Amino acid sequence: MHEENLDGALAAAQDGDEAGFAALFHTLQPAVRRYLWVMVGNAVDDVAQETWLQAVRDLPRFRGDSVAFRIWLFRIARNRGVDYLRRVGRRLERPDDEALQERASVHDTVQEVFDGLDLAWALRVLASLPRHQAEALMLRVVAGLDVPQTAQVLGKRPGAVRLATMRGLRTLARHPEVLARQAARRPRPPSARLAGEPSWRTGEVTR
Incomplete structure (x- = not known):
């Protein structure tokens, strides 16, 4: 869904429209699950459910556009993931805080x-x-x-x-x-092809 359409779905969801919230959920849930799967593994479904339950509860107080909503939602997801890791006794690693210029996209x-x-x-x-x-x-x-x-x-x-x-x-x-x-x-270069394998350029068979 394009960002402008997501803005419309967000506005509708904040007005209590179930279809608007469903559009938000179906658009962002795959990314939320993939992010949480890397973070919490097999607990992804439970943590994702906790994320959306909090989002539903707090949505009336949210202020901002769809970009701000995306940040807000993933912050909730991360907080719920951290809570889960604490419950099971795992700790998040922290990187060294040093500057590094981003050299590529x-x-x-x-x-x-x-x-x-x-x-x-x-x-x-x-x-x-x-x-x-x-x-x-x-x-x-x-x-x-x-x-x-x-x-x-x-x-x-x-x-x-x-x-x-x-x-x-x-x-x-x-x-x-x-x-x-x-x-x-x-x-592979031509010399690396097995005997009897046709060339993709000429259709000839190597001997």
């Missing part, structure tokens, strides 16, 4: 790493990252938030978000499974 870099790969596999690989790196990447790529917006959700400074994002990207780029899949997708 996060979406483009992740797209390059995961281009053509299935979502379930990509999420599993992301979940193997340190948690602060996985959260930053999920909010940037899946939720579509920029650095300042992601910083608002995570309660960190933009420099820490950039650092976690770039470290996560470097880790992904070196991940053995990512490297293996990238290598498998590269076209």
